[in-house]
Amino acid sequence: MPEYKLxxxxxxxxxxxLARLLQKKRLEIGERYxxxxxxxxxxxxxxxYAIDTAGLDLERAxxxxxxxxxxxxLNTAPPVIDALDFIQRCRADVLFENSPVNYDSGxxxxxxxxxxxxxxxxAITANKGPVVHAYRxxxxxxxxxxxxxxxxxxxxxxxxxxxxxxxxxxxxxxxSIRGILNSTTNLILGRMEEGETFDQSVAYAQxxxxxxxxxxxxxDGWDAAIKVSALATVLMDIPxxxxxxxxxxxxxxxxxxxxxxxxxxxRWKLVCSAKRDGDSLQAxxxxxxxxxxxxxxxxxxxxxxxxxxxxxxxxxxxxxxxxGPQTTAYGLFADLINAVVN
Numbered sequence: 001m002p003e004y005k006l007x008x009x010x011x012x013x014x015x016x017x018l019a020r021l022l023q024k025k026r027l028e029i030g031e032r033y034x035x036x037x038x039x040x041x042x043x044x045x046x047x048x049y050a051i052d053t054a055g056l057d058l059e060r061a062x063x064x065x066x067x068x069x070x071x072x073x074l075n076t077a078p079p080v081i082d083a084l085d086f087i088q089r090c091r092a093d094v095l096f097e098n099s100p101v102n103y104d105s106g107x108x109x110x111x112x113x114x115x116x117x118x119x120x121x122x123a124i125t126a127n128k129g130p131v132v133h134a135y136r137x138x139x140x141x142x143x144x145x146x147x148x149x150x151x152x153x154x155x156x157x158x159x160x161x162x163x164x165x166x167x168x169x170x171x172x173x174x175x176s177i178r179g180i181l182n183s184t185t186n187l188i189l190g191r192m193e194e195g196e197t198f199d200q201s202v203a204y205a206q207x208x209x210x211x212x213x214x215x216x217x218x219x220d221g222w223d224a225a226i227k228v229s230a231l232a233t234v235l236m237d238i239p240x241x242x243x244x245x246x247x248x249x250x251x252x253x254x255x256x257x258x259x260x261x262x263x264x265x266x267r268w269k270l271v272c273s274a275k276r277d278g279d280s281l282q283a284x285x286x287x288x289x290x291x292x293x294x295x296x297x298x299x300x301x302x303x304x305x306x307x308x309x310x311x312x313x314x315x316x317x318x319x320x321x322x323x324g325p326q327t328t329a330y331g332l333f334a335d336l337i338n339a340v341v342n
Contacts, residue, residue, distance in 0.1 A: 001034055004340055005053070007041035007090040007121075009083060009112055010098030011065060014126060014153075015042075017329035018096065019058050025333070033341050041090035045099070048072040049080035051090050083108065087115045094339065096332055097125040103226055103242070106133035113149065117141045122339040126153035126328055131230045132241065148339040153331030155181065155227045156304050157323040163338060164318075165235050172310045174235045176275040179306035180299050181227040183323060184211050184218040185250050185270040189287075190300050192258050193267065198251070210302060220249035221285040224272045228283050231306075232274045238281045240274075248286040266291045269299070272306075 006022075008015050022037055030036055038055040047064070050056055050071040057074060064071055072079075080086045087095060095116035101109045106129030113123040113130055114137075123142065125131075130138060131151050142149040152162050165172065180186050184205055191201040202219065205211035217223050225245040232240040250270055261268050266289040274283040290296045295317050299305045307317045320327070 001030065001036055002340075003036045003038060004093045004336075005040040005091065006037055006094050006096065006336070007043070007087070007092035008039060008096045008098070009043045009086065010096075010100075011042050011044045011047065011061075011071075012098070013325040014328045014332070015096070015098055016062060016065065017325040018332050019062065021326070021329050021333050023058060029337065033337060035340060037336065041086065041092055042071055042074075043080070043083055043086040043090075044071065048075075049086055050074035051077040051080065051086070053077075053091060083112055084115055087112060087121075088119060092121055094122045094124060094336060096336075097123065097127060097130075098332075099127075101127045101129040103129050103132070103222070106130045110134045110138070113138055114141065117145050117147055117149065120145060120147065122148045122150070122336075124148075124150050124332055124335045124339065126151070126332060128154045128226045128230050132226060132233060135230075135233050136239070148335075150335035150339055151230075152335050153328045154230055156306060156318070156320045157327040158330035158334065159304075159306075159318050159320040159327075160334070161231070161306065161318060162234060163334065167338075167342075169310065169313075172312050174276075174308060174310055176273070176309040177228070177231055177235075177306060178271065178273045178296075178309075179317075180269055180296055180304055181272045181306065182218055182221075182224040182270055183302035183304050184215070185221075185224070186299065186304070187302050188219070189250065189253065189258075189268050189270070192253070192255065193262065197255065198253065219251055221247040221270065224270060224285040225283075228272045228274050228285060232281055232283060235308075236274065236276065236281065238276075240281060240283060244283065246282075246284040246286070250287050253287055261289045264289065264291075267297055269296050271296065 041051045048070040109127045116123040138149045188201040225242040229240045271288040303321045
């Protein structure tokens with residue numbers, strides 16, 4: 001039975017959820033896919049590095065993180081200098097790259113993923129930046145090395161978007177994308193319908209950990225624009241940067257606007273779209289009033305939806321309800337199975 005050694009670069013909520021999922025699914029992947037997976041390296045910025053080629057004690061690693069302690073106590077290798085040193089020395093078969101990333105450049109994740117592929121590893125990430133800024137470069141390198149560069153968790157967490165087109169829809173040409181890709185703004189707009197002000201709704205989203213302390217990435221449409229860019233770049237094969245997406249956030253939506261929509265039997269949604277226009281692309285993120293005839297109308301709370309128009313199936317929609325670290329972790333897990341089995 002083949003054993004795959006896994007390295008985790010980044011061990012926050014998603015990385016920890018992935019570790020727990022791998023433990024939970026250990027017997028199942030052995031029985032169904034005839035493989036075993038062992039985490040032999042974990043790298044963090046705040047809690048140090050740990051490499052053990054025999055396999056790390058995950059329960060102890062999780063306990064150390066929960067108590068704010070260093071992972072260095074689990075390290076059996078010489079001290080690690082930095083992330084690139086970790087990648088080159090961990091001798092893993094698969095790297096999960098989930099470190100903090102600059103969305104303007106995709107760094108340092110791009111360099112991390114490149115280094116992993118150069119070392120002969122499959123490279124898997126939940127970071128959108130590398131997909132937007134280096135998709136073709138990393139994909140070509142992976143092909144040259146006989147490895148996979150996968151990123152299912154970058155849009156709608158564990159929902160099978162990229163793998164759907166990669167496997168289940170051969171030769172389908174994607175004509176347009178339309179959906180709600182930012183769950184934070186969807187929650188805010190829904191609470192405004194219930195009578196809260198914009199500021200109250202943002203504060204609630206922050207209180208439950210959905211919105212950041214600085215929520216501008218969500219409410220100004222940047223997160224949604226990055227996701228549109230990733231989908232267009234990969235699924236439409238049209239490279240697109242977030243700055244090229246026409247973008248309007250939800251700051252300008254007032255209680256009066258909410259009331260006007262309700263009186264018309266409609267709702268405000270931050271709608272993401274991309275549509276082929278000959279050889280070019282029209283991409284947009286902006287608030288829209290949608291009616292009951294739209295599949296976006298009933299998508300509430302932190303649920304997301306994306307609708308694809310192809311040349312072969314017409315309209316196809318995917319809905320993901322109440323995402324969290326565990327669903328993002330499943331996308332990473334699915335990428336692992338697809339990388340080593342297919």
